[in-house]
Amino acid sequence: MKPHKFDYVRPETVAEALDLLAQYGGDARVMAGGQSLMAMLNLRLVQPRVIVDISRIAELSDISDKGSMIEVGATVTQARVENWDRLNETLPFIARAIPFVGHFQTRNRGTVCGSIAHADPSSELPLSLALLQGEVVLRSKKGERVLPAREFQLGLLTTARRDDELVTAVRFPKSIGVNGAAFREVARRHGDFAIVSLGAVRLNGETVRMAVGGMADAPRTIELPANLSDKDLSERIDAFAWDLGGLEDIHATARYRRDLLRRMALPIYREVAPCAA
Amino acid sequence: MRSVNRDDHVRISFELNGAPVSGLGESRTLLSDFLRGTIGATGTHVGCEHGVCGCCTVQIDGVAQRSCLTLAVQAEGRSVSTVEGVADRETGELSPLQKAFTKHHALQCGFCTPGILMSFSDFLNRNPEPTVEEVKEVLGGHICRCTGYDGLIKAILEAAEEMRAASTAATASR
């Protein structure tokens, strides 16, 4: 389990990084924290010709308040966000979900943007982005694009990032979930990829948005009225579960995943939308 | 801009446990292999090379992370700490964490131990008063096959308490 040979380049500015990506395109792989990429390199599942290590680009290391959004730069680690003093106030849902990302030791190095760019369908941060309907900032030498979450993650490990683009930041809308945010995930062990993960936020008085990870090739969301009865909710969730299908692997059957969603949904929903009575 | 060609062996230098170290490595050389094979710091162990088991955990600039998921070249110019630097560098006296490990039989084969020590010497610095659940969560980033974890949890909690007491005493005496 040793990586194949590759050229290693460590740009210090975004401009340098974009030059490299323009030059190497699909032959390059961007590494920020490397907590997913390095394991795949060691297993030789991934064999890029060039590794572009962006971890020392100072201009990407900020968490900044952009008014309606919180922007997290590409080299900001998960641990930094987890320990950011304004997290609970501005991004209450992330505050709940981020402790479930890997382990203490991998959050110390893994980045928020890296996890989102990796687009694992069971990961907590892509789910968070989908649930909060955040944005991904992509830059190339040709310019900047800002994609909404649903247009960024296209499927299993597959995103809309073009080969010459760098994910420079992700943006999460501020204050979503201050009226209610809940997250739960079922994994075989703490820190494992979720079998099913489920997040919910109260958007306003009338709507609850939920996002499910681990059941399809990307996190999927559903919006529901906030005043559903248990029975109505069950029907809506049952239909959603059938629509997602659920995945089959050695740890869980698709049936178990659907059942998990059915059973997890009510308490999560009620956490953000308590019964009127 | 640092760049290393795939076929080159280049000089990689950083600080290890407070002293400068240097050696030749490739772009693809893992930090874990560089520490063990090139520097000769064999206290850091390799258990899975895919980031799950935690044996290879070291600190880079004081922060615990997996050395198998880090390229040696990424450590350039950084300050790396490993198990060899945990005991007092002058006297060799074991740290409170190390002492508690032996008292509570928190190690058997000792293979996972260096990584656990590196995780908790970072974590207890940041969180001197952890709950049992917090200790378990951080310990959850390590696999130990011998001990069943019970002694580890007791040792870590006791070491935290002792470190708090020592720090209170130090503050008081100042």
Place this chain on the structure above:
Amino acid sequence: MGVVGVKDQELLEVKPAERTGSANADVRPWTPDRSGRSGALGSAMTRLEDPALLTGAGRYCDDAPVAVGTLYAAILRSPKAHAKILSIDVSAAKALPGVHAVITGEDIRAISDPFLVALKAPIDQWSLAVDAVRFVGEAVAVVVADDRYIAEDGVELVNVTYEDLPVVVDCLKAVQPDAPVLHAPAGTNEISNRRFVYGEPDKAFAEAAHVVKTELVYPRSSYTPMECFVVVAEYHKASQSYDVYSNFQGPFSAHPVMAKALRVPGTKLRLRTPADSGGSFGIKLSVFPYIVLMALASRITGRPVKWVEDRFEHLSAASSGPNRVTTIEAAVDKDGRIHGLRMDCLEDYGAFLRAPMPGPLYRMHGALTGAYDIRHLDVTNRVCLTNKMPAALIRGFGGPQIYFALERLVQRIAVELGLDPLDVIRRNLINKEAFPYRTASGALYDSGDYAQAIEKALADGRLEELKARRDAARAEGRYYGIGFAAVVEPGMSNMGYLSTLVPAKVRERVGPKNGAVSMVTVNVDPVGAVSVTADVTVQGQGHQTVIAQIVAEQLGLTPQEILVNLEIDTQKDQWSIAAGSYSCRFSPGTAPAAHIAAQRIRDKVARIAAKQLNTVAEDIDFANGMVFSKSNPDNSMPFSRAAGTAHWSPVLMPGNDQPGLREIGVWSPPELEPPSSKDEINTSLTYGFVFDMCGVEIDPITMEVRVDRYVSMHDAGYLLNPLIAEGQIRGAFVQGLASALYEEFVYDESGAFLSGTFADYLVPTACEVPEIEILHIETPSPFTPLGAKGLAEGNCMSTPVCIANAVADALGVESIQLPITPSRINDLLAGEESRPAKQIQTATDGGSTSARAGHMLTGKGEFVVAAAPEQIWNSLLDPEKLKTVIPGCHTVSVVEPFKYRAEVTLGVGPIKGRFVADVQLSDLQEYRFARLSGGMSGPLGGSEGEGTVTLEALPEGTKVSYTYSVGVSGKVAAVGGRMLERAAGMVIGQFFERLSRVVKPEEDGPANTASTTPRWKRFLGLGR
């Protein structure tokens, strides 16, 4: 709880057994000094091993310096479960700069022999696959290079052509007459079938009021030490000998097997083991084929060769416990008293029978009736082979399998007869007056008071309160259950037990096999410093500490003054076929040998000192570094001076004593007799007792098993070091918990291995482990001078079944499949799942689905293309067009009409690999239907499968429908299982997306650069 208060434990009087004649009649027994004296044998002294291990100063195998010029090996492993090797092309790998050699089965076949097997069956195994591969992960070639990185580069360049052979994974299928046979010369996969009858089981069953029967499947798992295998081998051409440094856990009886394979006498295979080892749990016995392989690699390259196993190799190919299917039935009376047992044990050893297999099937043979007094027994042991990794030694070694059957049966008896399971247990226990107790199948249980242990566990473990918790939970509709397990834990195996495998007549012919020779040497140097070497290998148990305690106890020194070196060098050290660390042989075996050696030193020093102190040896005592007269303690001399006399002043030696001070303690207890002519066998020397009780609750949302309370009572005789004893119990408990709830080596029906990383092979972490309460009583063994028994394996045996019994109680079900995963519980409890009539959200533009059916990834989809069926059809049949349709295609060649070979780069997201694909089109119905079949292979693995394409003309174009069914094996299956189903769907989806584009070119770039929901996703119904 903390370390148990040993003083509170009951020390029971046990009458010594009638000895059948002892080789060590002069050995003085010991009783624990629980006065609190620091470092005393029997006290919870902290370990001498710890300071080095805590400071990074451990000396593990991979830490040691190697000879100048050492090369590094990497192993190419089979992606196939069963295939003929047609050719191995090593040219590209050999041409890689830095690669020194590429070694294949043909190379090693010329200079080595297959490994000896315990059965006289033609199931040859070399250290590399020869002619065929029989499991995923089997070593096929070795690349030896300047470093490991280059060696792995070389592995990727070796090109093997295989021809698939039929695969059998399930052991029940493997023993069917029409099953594919793994080793043709053996003619069958069921390579051993022996029936044993003790007492009159038929009569017991005929007279029984009830017969209770159940069938159990014990799965495959391992205990995966954190340190993987390491071998450094050097061939010395001048002496034609091999020098090997490895973290092997022997030499054991495996050393002769290795020497034979290398075609050298044992003296020419020097085996050395390091000072520290990162755990073994039995697994490191399985280093032995690699020791031979690397020794041969060194011989071929003329250079020392080092190999460090990586975790992927370890999980897929190192070692596994055997899986077993047991059918067990009991003849019981109405009160639950068991009068007879019948068992059929079918044990699956994987692709080869590696020595000392089938040990797990026979190691427990004397103790098949567990803690119960059952005189009539009918057992059939069957050994079979399948296309899985070879099974070998793992902690518990046969115990988990037998107790899973026996203790589940006891619970079933209670359920079926409407009894309290505890009453069934109590009614059948061996009475304490009956010890030493000879079981029906020949074990001689040394001591015990099972009833007392159980009653104490129930009281101290607060059973009544646990029952109240169960009642309360059930009243609220929650699933809560209580489980019990009573287990007899063997210690120190009789090396002759495996000969029970062959009929008595054969045994008579080849001569008896028995015993378990243990040896320890105590050496005192000219200044009185004491060092010890012993025939155990270090694995982290703390043997150095306990040996130091034993020796210090005899010599009046402190354990800190005793240097214990447990590195083994087979050319220099004492060792016999039992040497190594396994089967809990330390406390009943090596510890007595250390005690004997230390007593001999003590006796000799006493004679030396008596002469100088003008008294008799019987008057001499040892304490605090002094040797003195008991009657006049002031008449004394330092131990160092007395001992030094043997070196400096031979003239002062008393009587017949020789100068020098070095004694070997040899321990070979007479109770370890060979199997009798009636196949009775005392399989072990000591028999401890474990009784476990637990309460579990099933989480109503997740269906996870939560252990609410776990109580484990142990009687392992005298505890030599309670701190270390508790460590062993806790470690074994978590491994037992892992077998119950988490760990399993999963193979699909095609033989693909699916648990290749620690993300899929689920070792529990601190977050998953519940607290346990440990209790002890001590009934010392009369058969060992220290009264100690083995205790490190008990919970591997008791915990899986105890938790299974609790889950069965909670759910009210009979069939419990290990590991008890939430998904499995969900399957047990969930009723019919009905699809709602109206779908809230459906794909608008066709659709695709994927799923798993057995080992096959299946899927189907359909979409509409604005082109005529003829256009699409022609694209499929035109190699040039096909090249643009197949994702990542580099070349397409026509092998023969309708048969293509393509080189492709395929993958999902960043994960890509190069493959060679062979595709055949058949069942062609022009413009309407085609069947595609074939396979691909590459460094990431391979796949086999088939699909169909149906075209239907519509007014707006053509409806294309497809189905597929593929099996995936090799690395991608082993490490990527979580994503495989969707990945297959995506790759196949890409094919059809491109098909539609070739027919009607789009201006869009490749799918992954599209800025909005791409067209192909809409085609496949994945867009939203």
